[in-house]
Amino acid sequence: MTGISGFSSLGLKTKNVVVAGGLIAFVFGVYFYTMRAVGGTYELQTAIDKFERDKNKQDA
Structure with missing residues (x-):
């Protein structure tokens, strides 16, 4: 397995645990960024409120 030095040992x-921690950190990071x-x-x-006000003015 070639990769991060020391990970194979x-x-x-x-x-x-290291992989799970990285995945959990990534998922929470994406979640909080999205929220x-x-x-x-x-x-x-x-924009919806403005459209409704304009529509009500036209109807009146």
């Missing part, structure tokens, strides 16, 4: 359980990106702005809701 670790025991099987230690390798599994921040999606929840950060209300541009769509603002």
